[in-house]
Amino acid sequence: MTDTDLIQQIREIVGDRGVLIGDDVSSRSCDPFRQVPAESPVIVRPASTEEVSQVVTLCHRLGQRIVTHGGRTGVSGGAYASSTEIILSLERMHRIEEICPTTQLAVVEAGVTIEALQNAVAEHGLFYPIDLNSKGTATVGGTIATNAGGNRVLRWGMTRQNVLGVEAVLADGTVVSAMNRLIKNNTGYDLKHVFIGTEGTLGIITRAVVRLVPAPASQTVAFVSVADNDALLALLLRARRLSILSAFEVMWPDYYDLVASSGTDRRPVEPGQGAYILIESMGYNPELDQQVFEEFLTEAFEAGVIVDAVTASSNKQIADLWRVREGAEIIVKEMSPFVSFDISVDVRHVDAFVDRAKQFLTANFETVRTATFGHLGDNNIHIAVHVGPDTTAQEAEVERCVFRALREFEGAITAEHGIGQTKREFLPEHKQPGEMVMMRRLRSALDPDKLLNHDVLF
Numbered sequence: 001m002t003d004t005d006l007i008q009q010i011r012e013i014v015g016d017r018g019v020l021i022g023d024d025v026s027s028r029s030c031d032p033f034r035q036v037p038a039e040s041p042v043i044v045r046p047a048s049t050e051e052v053s054q055v056v057t058l059c060h061r062l063g064q065r066i067v068t069h070g071g072r073t074g075v076s077g078g079a080y081a082s083s084t085e086i087i088l089s090l091e092r093m094h095r096i097e098e099i100c101p102t103t104q105l106a107v108v109e110a111g112v113t114i115e116a117l118q119n120a121v122a123e124h125g126l127f128y129p130i131d132l133n134s135k136g137t138a139t140v141g142g143t144i145a146t147n148a149g150g151n152r153v154l155r156w157g158m159t160r161q162n163v164l165g166v167e168a169v170l171a172d173g174t175v176v177s178a179m180n181r182l183i184k185n186n187t188g189y190d191l192k193h194v195f196i197g198t199e200g201t202l203g204i205i206t207r208a209v210v211r212l213v214p215a216p217a218s219q220t221v222a223f224v225s226v227a228d229n230d231a232l233l234a235l236l237l238r239a240r241r242l243s244i245l246s247a248f249e250v251m252w253p254d255y256y257d258l259v260a261s262s263g264t265d266r267r268p269v270e271p272g273q274g275a276y277i278l279i280e281s282m283g284y285n286p287e288l289d290q291q292v293f294e295e296f297l298t299e300a301f302e303a304g305v306i307v308d309a310v311t312a313s314s315n316k317q318i319a320d321l322w323r324v325r326e327g328a329e330i331i332v333k334e335m336s337p338f339v340s341f342d343i344s345v346d347v348r349h350v351d352a353f354v355d356r357a358k359q360f361l362t363a364n365f366e367t368v369r370t371a372t373f374g375h376l377g378d379n380n381i382h383i384a385v386h387v388g389p390d391t392t393a394q395e396a397e398v399e400r401c402v403f404r405a406l407r408e409f410e411g412a413i414t415a416e417h418g419i420g421q422t423k424r425e426f427l428p429e430h431k432q433p434g435e436m437v438m439m440r441r442l443r444s445a446l447d448p449d450k451l452l453n454h455d456v457l458f
């Protein structure tokens with residue numbers, strides 16, 4: 001069947017609004033940090049689960065491969081699509097169907113952005129705790145498919161902990177409606193986990209039931225510096241004793257120096273220290289929370305753990321301090337092209353790992369620039385690595401250096417972004433053989449022809 005015939009059949013299912021072709025396809029980048037044009041002949045935009053199912057059934061009959069798109073903010077190439085694959089985008093499925101303050105859940109279509117969900121539930125005094133810098137574009141479906149983490153995992157967990165139910169379409173078009181709304185439900189297999197974190201390889205997520213929490217009444221943020229890694233870990237230990245702790249975000253000097261000198265007013269404390277940390281608390285008793293947070297900071301000062309600190313006293317200042325930590329656009333501007341890592345490593349070894357990775361990088365490349373930061377409270381750090389103008393061509397070698405260091409410390413090659421297409425060659429080295437066997441069996445049971453996200457994971 002020609003592309004034209006295929007597009008015509010798809011058009012009959014989803015209508016004209018549901019089909020994009022030509023420049024509307026090629027002008028879309030499949031990567032948030034660099035231009036990776038979609039090469040597909042068509043982007044299909046169904047408006048309901050039923051339409052998704054019909055499109056997928058048609059593709060299954062024809063042996064047509066599909067790449068699923070959410071907000072295309074994924075940073076491991078999971079949304080890259082070749083000329084032999086069609087793209088199925090959830091962008092028209094963005095209804096918030098229900099927000100229930102009593103049961104503290106929301107029922108949404110998969111194309112809803114995280115920010116839209118957060119804003120909608122805020123009107124009911126509720127909060128969806130998954131919080132990413134990409135929240136304006138990242139979708140509920142994409143965050144479920146990647147089991148996204150973000151800034152508040154140490155308090156409320158990853159996406160997996162915040163999803164109660166999922167509806168998905170399997171590779172043959174079967175609709176699996178596992179829209180559980182109950183916190184406790186052990187009735188057979190909990191099928192939502194088949195779709196959470198499996199990067200769109202086992203089904204296309206169309207709807208979800210997510211958990212909400214009461215909207216916090218207080219938010220306190222401090223930006224501090226510490227002299228060295230020992231002080232950093234001592235501060236983390238102290239911070240963990242705060243029941244209201246909601247974020248512990250660390251910036252190494254390579255990151256902070258870059259952001260602080262960017263001329264964007266992001267220099268809350270003087271550079272020249274060993275590490276910089278944004279600490280946030282969220283609670284339900286503003287006066288008491290403020291007092292507890294200030295006591296924590298004072299004690300850390302008096303114990304000689306903190307060198308310098310500023311505390312935000314208005315919403316604007318809170319946003320300004322978060323902007324220091326969320327300097328992705330500065331990295332893009334100053335360090336492109338770069339390879340980005342989101343590794344997980346035991347907090348006790350993070351510093352040694354970072355040194356080792358840089359050692360391997362400098363031994364292999366003449367020019368090495370890095371920016372290191374991340375969610376240290378959850379063992380997760382990000383490193384952006386630039387090794388010169390041909391960094392993209394050298395990506396695999398850069399990854400080899402970093403992952404070689406990681407192996408020494410038994411870390412994970414991805415903490416939250418997933419394997420996607422860019423890290424797939426490393427997956428077998430970082431999974432046990434039995435785990436690979438089970439993953440392959442699971443995938444071939446649900447999608448024997450690998451029609452969904454064919455080049456993702458393995």
Ligand SMILES: Cc1cc2nc3c(=O)[nH]c(=O)nc-3n(C[C@H](O)[C@H](O)[C@H](O)COP(=O)(O)OP(=O)(O)OC[C@H]3O[C@@H](n4cnc5c(N)ncnc54)[C@H](O)[C@@H]3O)c2cc1C
Pocket residue numbers: 032067068069070071072073074075077078079090110131132133134137138139140141142143144145146147148149150151199200201203204205206328416417420453456
């Ligand atoms: C500035 C910035 C900051 C970020 N910060 C974080 C962070 O703190 N924590 C974090 O975890 N990630 C972060 N990310 C990465 C990214 O936002 C997440 O991976 C997010 O979950 C991707 O959602 P998306 O809707 O954009 O999905 P996409 O990028 O469109 O897709 C990602 C993968 O999921 C699949 N997929 C998408 N939708 C569906 C669906 N409905 N059903 C099945 N499969 C689907 C795709 O095929 C692809 O493989 C960040 C990205 C940027 C650009």
